[in-house]
Amino acid sequence: MTATTVQPRTTSTPTTAVPRERRSVPPIGLGRVVSVELRKMFDTRAGFWMLMSIAILSVLATGAAILWAPDADIDFELFASAIGVPMSVVLPMIAILSVTGEYSQRTGLTTYTMVPRRGRTIAAKAIAAVLVGVASMFVALGIGALGNLLGSSIVGVPTDWNISVTEFSQIVLAQVLGMTIGFMLGVLLRSSAAAIVAYFVYSLVLPGLLMLLAGVQSWFADLQPWVDFNLASSRLYDQTMTGEYWAQLGTSGLVWLVAPLAVGLALVMRSEVK
Amino acid sequence: MITVESLTRKYGGFTAVDDVTFTARPGRVTGFLGPNGAGKSTTMRIMVGLTPATSGTALIDGARFVDLTNPGHEVGVLLDASAQHAGRTGREILTIAQRTMGLPKGRVEEMLDLVSLTPQEAGRRVRNYSLGMRQRLGIAAALIGDPRVLILDEPANGLDPAGIRWMRDLLRDFARRGGTVLLSSHLLHEIEVIADDIVVIGQGRIVAQGTKAELLAGAGTLVRTPDAEVLGRALAAQGVSCSAVDGGLRTDATPDLVGRVALGAGVPLTELRSGDGAGLEDMFLELTADTQREGAAA
Known part of the structure; x- marks a missing residue:
């Protein structure tokens, strides 16, 4: 680009322009942001x-x-359990990427200028992720039901519908909690690679470490069920939840989900988007 | 109108934006000129709430950007044309903006048309776009909400000469209709071609600002003649000093005075004009000489 390619015009600058009036602008509702975030996924x-x-x-x-x-x-x-395994890997990835994509792909520059209240965007992403999680579980339920019909007729055993509505709700909850962990890591780390690695450390390495610690340190053995979120949420899959189990899900969730999510949100609000 | 007052942003001990104050007025294109790393982009990111200011304010028509309920309808922003998901199509990126801002569907095609992206191009993924196409897409996204204010960071980067002319006409027209345009560049010629007002920044500080005419007034006169020596002596006799440039003279006197002296001396002129291009360039290099990387490049 040099001066020879474009000749400066000598026309005088406009001075008669009338400043444009502010007009009333429809605000951006949360529902709209959720639908956009769903689309972006x-x-x-x-x-x-x-x-x-x-x-x-x-x-x-x-x-x-x-x-x-x-x-x-x-x-x-x-x-249900056969399908649950791949779901518990894919759903958290979807949750992670919905947040970290804004940073690794730098789309946050546009997203946060269109919706400057970042909390609103993050909330919309969380809602979108949960919607996707629940919808996926119903898809899985349908596929699993077909499999059950097909499988039992192939091998010639009576079709056994041995999952109650309560059990299914618990499985959905467990999957959504897994997604939420992914979401939390995405918000906290804001990097796709780091959050994905952290998710696998959390879900594959951490349970073993906590188990080991509980084995060698007696003081931790009693504490573990109250702070081990993996353990607490895995009970949703295969046990009847007792009041104590729910309480342990709550306390460990505070440690592994709520507290780090709060830190992550504070960072998202303050951080510079580049 | 964009009002920036005493804006400062520090990173530890480094001050990226240092007490910056200026105004971009409606009906005018304001050029934000400075060498690389001068603080242009940081200032613009602060304006749109992406970077928190250490102190000072940046207001759009009296309101902070982050307080706008649907800013796309009021301020069009293009900070980095490459900051898009490479896997989305151009049309999809505009559709996301259209839906977020709550605009009618037809706006997407209108904008594609406005920035001359063909339907085929709009259907391609952005990873296959040239920088010029990304800039056009970015301009489309900035204009889709029909805003009153435009904040564009290096929008002419990657555009070909015809593209620059197109952008100049687009921005001029936007300003003529009462809009406010703030655009940055590290290239003097771009700013000179497009802007009405110029704000020059170096090392985070404003080093000069004013209308283009004001800034050019100090730039003197460029005169070309086959008899440069004769004219030089005639000017010297009037107490006007001048320096020889390729095929002519440069002087601090006004074109009016130089013309009279030439007439008096009977020297034929082939060119007589205010030394805008080169003059503003000298000013730019001079103003930023101690702040730019190359040192006194002038």
Whole structure:
């Protein structure tokens, strides 16, 4: 770009322009931000296939269960747990990327200038993530039910619908809590790679460490159930929740979810978006 | 109108923006000129609430940007055309803006049309866009809410000459209709071509500001003639000093005076004008000489 490519115009500057009036502007409601954030989760190839992977993995897990599970084990619970494993990996990734994408792809520059109240955007992302989580669980429920029908008729056992509404709600809750951990890590770390690594450390490495600590330190053995969120939320899958179990889910959730999320939110509000 | 008052941003011991005060007025294009790292982008990020100020204020028509309920309708912002998800299509990026701001659907196609992105191009993912196309898309996103104020950081980067001319006409028209435009550049010629008012920043401080005409007034006169020596002597006789430049003379006197002297001396002139381009460049280099990396490059 040099002066020779574009000749300066000698026309005088406009001085007669009338400043434009402020007009009333419709505010941005939370519902609208949620719908936009939902759209943003799946409007890229990566996002789209992430969503598709939920359905694909559910089908694969169902197929594997029919193929390899002992005939006597074919019941609804088998399919639920087979599908639950891939879901517990994919859903938190969706939650993580919905937050960290704004930073790693630098879209936050536009997002936070269109909606300067960052808390609103983060809240919308959280709601969108939970909606996706719950919807995915119903998709999985449908695929699992088909698998159960198909599997039991193939092997010739009576179809056993041994998952109650309560149990299903608990599984949904457990998956959503797993997503929320991913979301928290995304908000706290604001980097896709760091948050994904942290999620696997949290879900794969941490339980072993806490177990080890409880084994060698007697004072921690009593404390562990109250501060081990992995343990507390895994009970949602396979046990009847007692009052104490719910309380332990609450206290450990404070430690691993609420407190770090609060720190992360404070950082998001104050941090510079570059 | 953008009102920036005593704006300061420190990073530890480093002051990126140092007591910056200026106003960008409606009906005018204000150029924000400075070398790389002068604090232009930081100042603009503070204006739109992406970076907190250490002290001072930046107001858009008297309101803080972060207090606007739907800022896209009032302020169009383009800070970095490359800060888009590479996997989204151009049309999708505009659709997200259209939906967030609550605009009618048709705005997306209108904007694509305005910035001359073809339907095919709009359907491509941004990772396949040239910088010029990204800038056009960024301009479209800034204008989609029909704002009164535009804040554009280096919008001409990556545009070809025709693109720069297009942007100049677009921004001039926007200002003519009563809008306020603030655009930054580290390239003097871009600012000179587009802006009415100029704010020059170096090392975080405002080093000069005024209308382009005011800043040019001090830039003297450039005169070209086959008889440069004769004219030089005639000017010297009037007490006007001048220096020889390629095929002519440069002097601090006004073009009016130089013309009279030339007429009196009977010297034919091939060119007589205020020394805008080169003069403003000298000013830019001089003003930023002790603040820019290359030192006294002038």
